[in-house]
Amino acid sequence: MKTLNSQVVELLEGELGFVLSEAEKKAEALDPENASAFVELLTQIQGTCALVGLESLRRLADELVVTLNKDSLAKIVDPEQLKERVHNSLVAASKLVKAVIDTRTDNTCALLPEMSALRRLRGETPLYEYHCLKQVNWPALDKAVATNPLGGEQQEDVKRLLHLYQFGLLDVIRNNNRKKAFVILFRVGKRLEDIAELGAEKDYWWVVSQVIRALAEGRLEMQSERLRLLAAVEKQIRLLAADDPASGRSPYPEGLWRAFVSLVALLDSLDEADQARREEIGVPDLGFGEQDIASIRKYIAEDVGGEGKAFRSLKDLIWNTRFLLDVSEDGDNGAGAISVIEVKEAFTKMANLWGQTGFKGLSRRFKLLATRLSDGDTDDTLSQEMMVEMIDAILQSECALIEFDYMEPSRIQAKEWESRPINEILQHSLLKTAQIAVLDEAAVRLDQIKELLTEVSSGYAGEDALPELESALEAIAAGARIIQYARLAALTDRSLKFIKEVVFAGQTSQLMENFWEVFADGISCLEYYIDNCKAGYLEDEAPLDTADKCLTSLGV
Secondary structure (H helix, E strand, O other), X not given: OEEOOHHHHHHHHHHHHHHHHHHHHHHOOOOHHHHHHHHHHHHHHHHHHHHHOOHHHHHHXXXXXXXXXXXXXXXXXXXXXXXXXXXXXXXXXXXXHHHHHHHOEEOOOOOHHHHHHHHHHOOOOOOOHHHHOOOOOOOOOOHHHHOOOOOHHHHHHHHHHHHHHHHHHHHHHHOOOHHHHHHHHHXXXXXXXXXXXXXXXXXXXXXXXXXHHHHHHOOOOOOHHHHHHHHHHHHHHHHHHOXXXXXXXXXXXXXXXXXXXXXXXXXXXXXXXXXXXXXXXXXXXXXXXXXXXXXXXXXXXXXXXXXXXHHHHHHHHHHHHHXXXXXXXXXXXXXXXXXXXXXXXXXXXXXXXXXXXXXXXXXXXXXXXXXXXXXXXXXXXXXXXXXXXXHHHHHHHHHHHHXXXXXXXXXXXXXXXXXXXXXXXXXXXXXXXXXXXXXXXXXXXXXXXXHHHHHHHOOOOOHHHHHHHXXXXXXXXXXXXXXXXXXXXXXXXXXXXXXXXXXXXXXXXXXXXXXXXXXXXXXXXXXXXXXXXXXXXXXXXXXXXXXXXXXXXXXX
């Protein structure tokens, strides 16, 4: 972090602010033909930033200049995308200047997302924090890891962990149940640290695990380039899980190591043990952290709406309105007693929100109901016919939310959904609601099973836990059969067989040493499959394939 004096701030408010404003206007008409004239403005920005020491914006200007040179322009096939990226970068630059003026501090990493977006447009590798911190002494990764790959005799474990990591990574990318997905990724990282043979390998997987944990806990912001780092880890594990991991390129590139170390360096130590491990590895003290960068980034993102915000608002609004209608029908005042003004306001908001998300039919329906409420009496008394129409509209809305699992669909998906007959929509929604109810119960039972297995494997519980385990697994299998998930039911039956006929029958002596971990991986795969089904990915049976392999290796 760099503190700026009053003279610098005045220059930012005056000359630099004017040039950025001009650049923003010209960016709207930018095309490859007039790029050279635009670069002249960028050169002024570069010079001013170099003069006042505004490193973050100077680096962004450098990336913009490279993006607009002849070689880069020849690679860019979409002029509109070029215009959009350049314009967004300059908007971010203007907001950064406002942040610097307000806080009188600059951070060289503040515009990394915008710089990386420009590099992606050019087909180049992204930038990470360590690229911007040239003066920092980063710890080297022991080259021995390249010749002594992780795994050894536990190669099958690494292959299984690869599948688990892929499942978790896919959910993180989909933004589907990210909390549980991060738990899977963190667990894989810690298991790889345990399997690792060399100290440098253990350090590497410890650093990766810390980054995953920080992303899960919100101590690191989830940016697209950080998601790319998690994807790069999947490629690493794939190399380590290969039948001949020693051949080909090293699974531990120095750049990836530095990228993860630089992210750990942005975090505060959790405790003394955490600090000691950092010192042992050589994680540098940067003098600033993720929160310092976030304090600047909040200026840049202040006008950006969250993805799926309209659907989240609809969920709450529909629930509250449904509650109002239910109370009016069940209350002491009899059917029809309701706050007309409150419902009219809710229906008006829903009409606007459905329109924003592409559901034109629902938008019209709620707009019409809101108009009828405005034209009618306001004595809090409505006809039974009007009440039925309002409840039907709410029911149709609930069907839409359930259909898309509360995730905002594309406008094409919304149009296709509304083109279906209402009876078909209701029937499908009721079926899906029943499936989700069964899957929710299965998820609760699996959590119970995991807790019991932890107690059994730790020696805190014995055969006294069998009735609960048996009941939970039988409930999952029965529910799976009701909704015709035959393979899930069969794997659950095999899990119960392992518990009854192997674990509690004292037949574990012939199994591998880490049989509890293998069985836990199988249970995690069942859990992941259930989450997939709830999110609409029923056709993806890869988790069941891995669960099958786990149980087969355990002899059931």
